[in-house]
Amino acid sequence: xxxxxxxxxxxxxxxxxxxxxxxxxxxxxxxxxxxxxxxxxxxxxxxxxxxxxxxxxxxxxxxxxxxxxxxxxxxxxxxxxxxxxxxxxxxxxxxxxxxxxxxxxxxxxxxxxxxxxxxxxxxxxxxxxxxxxxxxxxxxxxxxxxxxxxxxxxxxxxxxxxxxxxxxxxxxxx
Amino acid sequence: xxxxxxxxxxxxxxxxxxxxxxxxxxxxxxxxxxxxxxxxxxxxxxxxxxxxxxxxxxxxxxxxxxxxxxxxxxxxxxxxxxxxxxxxxxxxxxxxxxxxxxxxxxxxxxxxxxxxxxxxxxxxxxxxxxxxxxxxxxxxxxxxxxxxxxxxxxxxxxxxxxxxxxxxxxxxxxxxxxxxxxxxxxxxxxxxxxxxxxxxxxxxxxxxxxxxxxxxxxxxxxxxxxxxxxxxxxxxxxxxxxxxxxxxxxxxxxxxxxxxxxxxxxxxxxxxxxxxxxxxxxxxxxxxxxxxxxxxxxx
Numbered sequence: 001x002x003x004x005x006x007x008x009x010x011x012x013x014x015x016x017x018x019x020x021x022x023x024x025x026x027x028x029x030x031x032x033x034x035x036x037x038x039x040x041x042x043x044x045x046x047x048x049x050x051x052x053x054x055x056x057x058x059x060x061x062x063x064x065x066x067x068x069x070x071x072x073x074x075x076x077x078x079x080x081x082x083x084x085x086x087x088x089x090x091x092x093x094x095x096x097x098x099x100x101x102x103x104x105x106x107x108x109x110x111x112x113x114x115x116x117x118x119x120x121x122x123x124x125x126x127x128x129x130x131x132x133x134x135x136x137x138x139x140x141x142x143x144x145x146x147x148x149x150x151x152x153x154x155x156x157x158x159x160x161x162x163x164x165x166x167x168x169x170x171x172x173x174x
Numbered sequence: 175x176x177x178x179x180x181x182x183x184x185x186x187x188x189x190x191x192x193x194x195x196x197x198x199x200x201x202x203x204x205x206x207x208x209x210x211x212x213x214x215x216x217x218x219x220x221x222x223x224x225x226x227x228x229x230x231x232x233x234x235x236x237x238x239x240x241x242x243x244x245x246x247x248x249x250x251x252x253x254x255x256x257x258x259x260x261x262x263x264x265x266x267x268x269x270x271x272x273x274x275x276x277x278x279x280x281x282x283x284x285x286x287x288x289x290x291x292x293x294x295x296x297x298x299x300x301x302x303x304x305x306x307x308x309x310x311x312x313x314x315x316x317x318x319x320x321x322x323x324x325x326x327x328x329x330x331x332x333x334x335x336x337x338x339x340x341x342x343x344x345x346x347x348x349x350x351x352x353x354x355x356x357x358x359x360x361x362x363x364x365x366x367x368x369x370x371x372x373x374x375x376x377x378x379x380x381x382x383x384x385x386x387x388x389x390x391x392x393x394x395x396x397x398x399x400x401x402x403x404x405x406x407x408x409x410x411x412x413x414x415x416x417x418x419x420x421x422x423x424x425x426x427x428x429x430x431x432x433x434x435x436x437x438x439x440x441x442x443x444x445x446x447x448x449x450x451x452x453x454x455x456x457x458x459x460x461x462x463x464x465x466x467x468x469x470x471x472x473x
Contacts, residue, residue: 014239022240023247027254051201058205066232067240072225073212080205084198122213 005052008158009044013056016040017063025068032138037064038111039146041079042086042104043154046094050087057083071122078114082107100151101144108143112136290464296348297467307430310344310469313337317463318362327353327370327390331466334361342428344469350434350457351375351417352466363468368435369396369460376418376427377435384409385418388435388454396460398436400452405443407450413438415454430469 020037027033037060045053061076086094086103094103116131216225294314301312315337319330333339335358343355345365353373357364366373369390377388377400384407386400403409415438419431434457442451 018236018239018243019247022243023251027251029258050198054198054202054205058209061209063232063236066229067236069229069233071213072216072229073209076212077206077209080202080209084202088198122217 004161005048005158008160009048009052009056010059012040012044012154012157013037013060014063017060017067021064021067029142030138031134032140032142033135034142034146035108035111035139036146036150038079038082038107039104039143039150040154041083042107042147043100043151044158045083045086046090046099046103046151047155047158048087049091050084053083053085053087053090054080055083057081071124074115074118074122078111078118081114082111085110101147104143104147105140108140109136112139286464289462293348293464297465300346300348301467305432305434307432307469309472310430311472313339313468313470314465315363315468316465320463321367327367327373327460328356329365329367329463329466331363331365331468332361333468334359334363336360338470339363339468340470343471344429344433345466346433346469347458347463347466349459350436351429352458352460352463354428355468365466365468367460368398368456368458375429375435376420377415378418378431379403379407379409379413379438380416381413382407382409386449386452388415391453396456397439398454398456400438400454401449403450403452405448405450409438409441409450409452411438411441 016037016039020035024034024036041053041057041060044056057079058076061074061079062072064070064075064079065072086107089103090099112131112135116128212225215223216229219225297312297314300306301314306312313333315331315333317329318332321327321329331345339355339358341355341358345352345354351368353365353367353370355363356366368375368388371390373388373390375388376385378385379400384400384403386403388398389401391397391399400409400415415435417429417431417433417435418427419429419433420427436454436456438452439455440451440453442453444451
């Protein structure tokens with residue numbers, strides 16, 4: 001893990017977290033809210049693995065909890081698990097072209113259930129009907145629509161500074 | 175393109191050095207434990223506790239970034255809100271139109287209720303006042319059906335024989351004579367208004383004591399005529415006309431004496447007629463009647 005990689009991933013997640021809490025959380029279209037932070041975390045975890053995903057999710061969650069003055073550690077816990085799971089998926093079987101969309105779709109659903117469960121355990125549970133039936137389908141749709149562009153952007157940012165010149169010459173070993 | 179493994183910049187040595195199973199699990203475990211500790215501490219401490227203070231300080235630090243993001247996003251949010259407003263404008267207009275219709279209906283109902291209340295108060299004042307005729311009890315009834323055209327001067331009231339109403343019972347309002355009951359059902363009764371062509375009421379000019387019969391003239395309008403008043407009687411403008419309430423043997427007028435009918439609005443002396451032509455404007459506004467008082471004779 002290079003320092004540059006870590007800094008770029010941290011910058012991506014920080015910007016995504018700030019945009020999420022200050023802009024997107026107030027945007028509601030047909031009852032749903034796009035989760036840019038979760039999508040960015042998926043992209044980073046897919047591209048950089050489970051430890052990056054877990055650590056990035058933890059600190060991004062702390063930023064969200066701090067900025068929204070919510071219970072410290074709740075979002076951090078959920079995003080840690082989400083980042084780790086997506087990272088493991090990327091390290092093992094998630095290498096197809098559908099991996100970003102698939103992982104974003106699955107993690108959006110699991111994140112909604114997980115958030116509901118954790119908040120229920122903490123006695124802060126909202127209405128499951130509202131969270132799962134009213135808000136989740138449109139949020140899932142928005143996240144799926146954003147998955148590819150965000151993934152491509154994150155991949156471009158994380159590849160900056162790396163030698164990604166295509167191979168121009170192949171020397172055969174005799 | 176998305177599945178191209180050559181685009182992934184994960185070095186070959188990366189997994190072995192940083193993503194070993196043990197290291198992975200340790201990192202995950204530590205982060206989960208730290209998260210749980212944070213949650214626990216946050217819950218257990220007071221609002222002025224260390225973690226709350228750290229959160230407050232962190233929030234202050236993050237504030238400029240949030241403000242910057244908000245400012246950058248502001249034009250886009252405005253555009254989004256504008257487009258959203260356009261999408262919702264039609265439904266919003268329909269909703270507001272429906273609300274306006276409902277409010278208009280309520281206003282009309284309110285105005286009708288106020289008018290009704292005013293009439294009922296006047297009726298109550300009349301019933302309890304000295305002008306109310308002796309030997310009758312008042313039965314206030316709501317008009318439930320009005321004349322369909324100006325040629326039919328009947329109304330239907332929501333009280334009938336079950337309430338003691340009989341044929342020919344006089345019907346008044348707080349302003350004056352309205353007409354008489356001409357048909358009675360159990361819970362409804364038909365009232366023929368004074369403005370009907372078949373109505374005729376013996377009346378008296380209380381200023382000159384001239385007697386006559388109040389009838390409705392031919393044609394539209396609510397103007398009445400005090401007929402059969404000799405030209406020798408000096409009936410003048412603004413004289414007050416009331417019911418005469420005559421008695422002759424066992425016979426008597428169905429209308430008690432002294433019920434106001436109207437005011438003289440014009441007096442003519444046609445050369446071809448024996449009687450003066452006295453036009454009377456009724457006190458009662460027949461077009462705005464909502465309730466009436468039936469004078470039921472006491473037994």
